[in-house]
Amino acid sequence: MTPEYISKVSGWIKQIRPELSDQLVGREIDRVLTEAFQKALQILLIIDDLSDEQKDTITNVIRAFKLESGESIEFISYIVRLEQRIRVSDADAEYALSVQ
Structure with missing residues (x-):
């Protein structure tokens, strides 16, 4: 560090x-x-493509692991795509991310 x-x-x-x-x-x-x-652990995945079946499989595998508290590890995913420039908030930006 x-x-x-x-x-x-x-x-x-x-x-x-x-x-x-x-x-x-x-x-x-x-x-x-x-x-x-x-006590609490979350795994966050940011990816450009993820089918519902893939998400379910990953979620089931990750939740199979238990913490000392007995709780499952939480899985969170965001599908993001790089888009061409849009003039919404920053006229100088060349690209933007869309989140589904």
């Missing part, structure tokens, strides 16, 4: 828990990440 990212994440932790000393920020990051992976 780059120093820039470390600084950002440390800043977020200090905003949430201002009473933490600088020495404990790293431990808090580790604790929060561990807890998040044990």
